Amino acid sequence: MEQQKYATFETEHRVRPDDIDMFKHVHNSKYFDYVLAARYEQMDTCYGMAMEKFMERGFGWVVRTAHVDYKRALVMGDYFTVRTGIETIDDKGCRVAFAIINKATKKVCCDGWFDYTMIDMQTGRAAKIPQDIIEHYQIYA
Numbered sequence: 001m002e003q004q005k006y007a008t009f010e011t012e013h014r015v016r017p018d019d020i021d022m023f024k025h026v027h028n029s030k031y032f033d034y035v036l037a038a039r040y041e042q043m044d045t046c047y048g049m050a051m052e053k054f055m056e057r058g059f060g061w062v063v064r065t066a067h068v069d070y071k072r073a074l075v076m077g078d079y080f081t082v083r084t085g086i087e088t089i090d091d092k093g094c095r096v097a098f099a100i101i102n103k104a105t106k107k108v109c110c111d112g113w114f115d116y117t118m119i120d121m122q123t124g125r126a127a128k129i130p131q132d133i134i135e136h137y138q139i140y141a
Contacts (some may be wrong), residue, residue, distance in 0.1 A: 007139040008085030009046040011038035012103070015078045025073035031110050032066065035098045038082035049136055058121050064093065065115040072102070072109050079103040089137055091128045093117045 013034055021027035044050035054060060074080055080102050087095040099111040120127040 004140045006086040006089075007046075007141045008083050008097075009038075009042045011041050011082045011084075013037070013080055013082060015074050015076055015080070017076060019074075020076055025075050028068075028070065031068060031070070031100060034080075034082050034100060035084065035096075035114065036063075038084055038098075039096065042084060047137055047139065049133070054118075054133075055121065059127060060119050060121050061116045062119055063114050064117045066112065067114075068110055068112040070110045072107060074100070074102060074109050080109065086137060087113060089129070089134055091131075091134065092126075093129070094137070 015026055019026045019030045040051055051061070080100055082098060082100050084096055084098045087097045089095075093116055095113050095115050097111070097113045100109045101107065102109055118127045118129045118133075119125060
């Protein structure tokens with residue numbers, strides 16, 4: 001039996017002057033910022049459960065592992081789309097896949113995934129993800 005795929009969501013951004021490095025393209029660390037900013041927005045607008053809701057319950061999300069495959073550069077003024085979606089989720093964490101696509105060329109600039117772990121904000125230690133959160137984030141394509 002084929003497993004259902006989770007939905008993906010898109011957020012548009014534009015390269016800003018402070019994103020540019022000495023080689024006149026977006027610094028590699030900024031791609032992390034783009035994905036994290038898109039997920040923050042999408043948690044609220046697409047999933048209906050903003051980061052603040054997790055914090056009210058005493059939870060937070062931290063990146064455990066990140067994999068980024070850089071393919072082509074973004075430069076000053078480029079408009080781009082950050083496409084993200086949950087690949088897997090269980091009581092230990094979730095993997096969010098992403099792609100950053102240049103809007104003008106329609107080409108992928110980079111893609112990869114982030115593994116997130118839920119933490120207890122009081123202890124800073126990993127926490128089991130409650131079943132209601134897992135179910136809430138299981139939006140299928």
